[in-house]
Amino acid sequence: MRRVVCPGSFDPVTNGHVDIIRRAAQLHDEVHVVVGANRAKHGMFTVDERVAMLKEVTSDLPNVIVGTFRGLLVEYCRAHGVSAIVKGLRAVSDFEYEMEMAQMNYRLAEIETLFLTANPLYSFLRSSLVREIAIYGGNVASLVPPTVQAQLRTKLAGAGDG
Ligand code: ADP
Secondary structure (H helix, E strand, C coil): CCEEEEEECCCCCCHHHHHHHHHHHHHCCEEEEEEECCCHHHCCCCHHHHHHHHHHHCCCCCCEEEEEECCCHHHHHHHHCCCEEEEEECCHHHHHHHHHHHHHHHHHHCCEEEEEECCHHHCCCCHHHHHHHHHCCCCCCCCCCHHHHHHHHHHHHHHHHC
């Protein structure tokens, strides 16, 4: 069983994430998409909201499981029989950090990290930019799945009320 994990903050999930998750699901038997809960308090969406959106946008992929992790990712991997971490690489700017993490995770638990190069359509895309565009009323229709667009609208309408 080739079981891998796609970790992230997914605040919120974007088309770039979905692209990586789909490709990982084609290459492996089982993909665990996990939301890191360590620093989630400072985000726009709660961990539960992020998980719900991820479940919805991956509902057509039977070998994708959505969950969360707290603490070290390698501990999640050990506990769930995951042998590798799959990450998307957008640009050189991602490289230094990702290489450091990959080498540390290998050192900690001999967990491999596999990199998929970003789809050029989405190589400029990150969740923080999506949040910023949405906050200032920009159109994010081509950047996130429709359900995420709707959730952003709801969240920001709610924020306006308070
Ligand atoms: P973000 O940087 O968007 O806040 P995360 O921390 O949730 O994203 O990232 C989780 C994983 O998804 C990381 O491996 C990251 O490189 C990858 N990823 C994020 N956005 C994209 C994208 N547009 N294309 C490819 N991979 C991406």
